[in-house]
Amino acid sequence: MMDPFNSTILDDNLKELQERLGHSPDIVIRRIKSITTQVEVAAVYIEGLIEKLRVNEFVEHAMSFDKLSEEHPVVKSAEDIFLYMKEVARGIGEEQTLEDWDVLFEALFSGDTILWVNGIREAIRGNTSGGEVRTVSDATTQVAIRGSKEGFTESIGTNISLVRRKIKSPNLWVESMKIGDVTQTNVSIMYIHGIVNDNTLQELRTKLQSIDIDGILESGYIEQFLEDTPFSPFPTLYNTERPDSVAGNLLEGRVAIFVDGTPFVLIAPTTFFMFLHAVEDYYQRYDITTLIRLLRFICLVISLFGPALFIAILNFHQEMIPTALLINFASQREGVPFPAFIEAMLMEFTFEIIREAGIRMPSPIGQTVSIIGGLVLGQAAVQAGIVSPAMVIVVSLTGISSFATPAFNMALSIRILRFIIMFIAAFMGLYGITIFTFILVAHMCSLKSLGFPYMSPFGPFIAENQKDAILRVPLKYMKTRPRLISQKNNTRLKVNDGKPGSGK
């Protein structure tokens, strides 16, 4: 919908601009009167979004006709000035003339400087964006011992460039769009042309275009719109703040979704096992990586079933525990007034409180929380005879295990499910746990992430993708990319007949 400037008079236009922006004080208007022609010119920009030097340079260049020497072309009227400015501005950056309020605002809020000439209906924009942004710093949520330390920042341009530095290929394509009626947030999708799965890409484009919301403040908004099954406890999109992780996934044929204003980049399509992988897996040797992946898997199982199994066995299947251990448990539980389930719930609940409080606390107070939580509650609860020491062990082991999952959002899902399973264990024992696990696995197999099966390569079973799911075979043997339904360019490395050293 067009909304053109109404007037050719500068004052009217500036007045309208200020009215439309509610006289916000960060809108800066510099009025300049040309000495030679006495035509008024105004430069408009927003404080904080621009780089002062660049604005000065731009304005200076645009006004460079205004000198009392004869070297310059003769500029006499407003039209002449406008044409001259257009010419000059083109040399500086992306030059464009504006005649529409919507386009003007968009330019203004991206950090452009707008030049108006009195008597001309159009305006000129010049890219002067800059200002304070966070510099590239360490990735804080996904730490790796070995591997690049850099993490994404809040600026989408920086983020895209970080990936470009890793993949220097003309086939690294970026598509941009604006989502959010009010926020007008820049969203870019990045993929490697020729490797990416086109169906996925098409589905992603359609889905992104159909998002109709007033604002996108974080990639989480996009994630929630892209999910096929919003009621599933499992996340179906992976997010990362590491450029190397994005690069690795692009090379596997996936698509990255950048959102301006957040360091978290979404990756689609996602499989369940991606949440158990860390980028470092590919930097360390394959043997230790495979073992660590197994460990993570075991930790996931512990954090999901730990307290539930304990409750079930203690309440229903006492015969399963070795005699000496049973007597040990019995002596610990002597004097504990609650049933095992209440005891476990009490401890888990306490643990959740400590965890939640710990996240929101300012870091100096954070330590106090851990001392009160760990020492006072844990130790005192046992000594007071409210919970048994074995339960404290089980709950802490569960807690620690849940932190061993590299992806925080997956750990959150497991956290919710843990309580459900505990509840089932308390009234149906191992039988209930088994039934629930069946349902859970069936549900997971039904999930899809942008049309790609979530549990792949196990459901459906894809033999060639097994080398990078729970196992991680040596890179030398990972000759093909993981198969994503239909994919064109599948060869990852060309080994000379597979014999090391035969190439000379």
Added chain:
Amino acid sequence: MKVGWMMRSFICICCLMLLTSCWNSRELNNLGIVTGIGVDKVPNKEEYHVTFQIVNPSSTATSAGASTGQPTVTIYSSTDRTIFGAFRKTSKKAARQMFFAHTQLLVLGESTVKSGIDGIFDIFERSHELRLNTNVIVARDTEASSILKLLLPVESLPAIGIIKKSKNTARIYGESRDINVFELINGISGEGSVVISGARILGDAEEGTKKSGMEQTKVKALVTMSGLSVLKKGVLQGWLDGPLARGALWVQNEINETSINVDSDEVKDSIAVNINHSKTKIKIELRNKVPVIHVNVVEEGTLSEAQSYIELSNREVIVQLEQQVALKTKQEITQALQAAQTMKCDIFNFGNELKRINPKAWETVKDNWESVFAEAEVDVSVEAYIRSVGMRLEPKLLKGK
């Protein structure tokens, strides 16, 4: 009214929760964990006197709370016609429901064994809680309840202590047999007889039930493994002791490790040989309706101690020792076989072996097998090897004495 699928499934889930009625859920502090069961026969009555040894968790070693100062186990007894009846009757005395899945030990009183044990095991096979791997011993010259009442040093749970004694003896000395309910039921239902380890009380049985009796280095009463009881058709026939017991186990191929003293040139029984590997093979055939039993033992051992001088660097001396070991073994085996034949009890399962290899011949002797067995010819051959003499060669200190 239209009910949505979510509402419907919600109602279903609610119903499920109500319908399960927390089936079988039992808290650990409401269970009396039974570690030992003793069965005695009430004299002149068809009734069992059943004794339970129950763990007292608050006074076991790991107890976190304040110790109550009570003994680690407590005993309840009930008398009833059936064993299950006695189980349930005990609820009048015990504060907690008894939990049998961890029963480690079944003690059969001498009175029970004398009158027959066949009736006892039905509940072991029928109940889902009682286990077939419960170990069995026979109380010798005493009642099962007296054995279960004793507190033992070192092991805080007496039932587990007794089992460890039995297993230990069976493993390194070989006069006791480690048998559980499953094997026992197989033995009773087979053709032959069975042997069960015996245990007796040394010392003052009454003092041994008190915790104060434990507060000294030499405790006032102790349970010791003692011989093997021989049961035919579930009824006690007699006891095998010492070398006889070991001989019997040798034939049954139940010897893992044992120790034999043999003679040196001058001094009798002065060389100790530790047998650490032994394999017995049985062959049986019927010659003119008389069974001929071939027992072939191959054993290996190390020389563990010498109490008189012996020239161990000489190969021939070792060979002589090996022959003596073989001879001693043969004597023990022969004695055990003779004892079994005198009792007319086929404790070695020769009958089953014959049935397996020659069913037709078995049919002819099946009906009076026990007396046929008593007449059987026995052929024992033993091969013994001494593989090592330990970390010392000749006992120099003893030279010339």
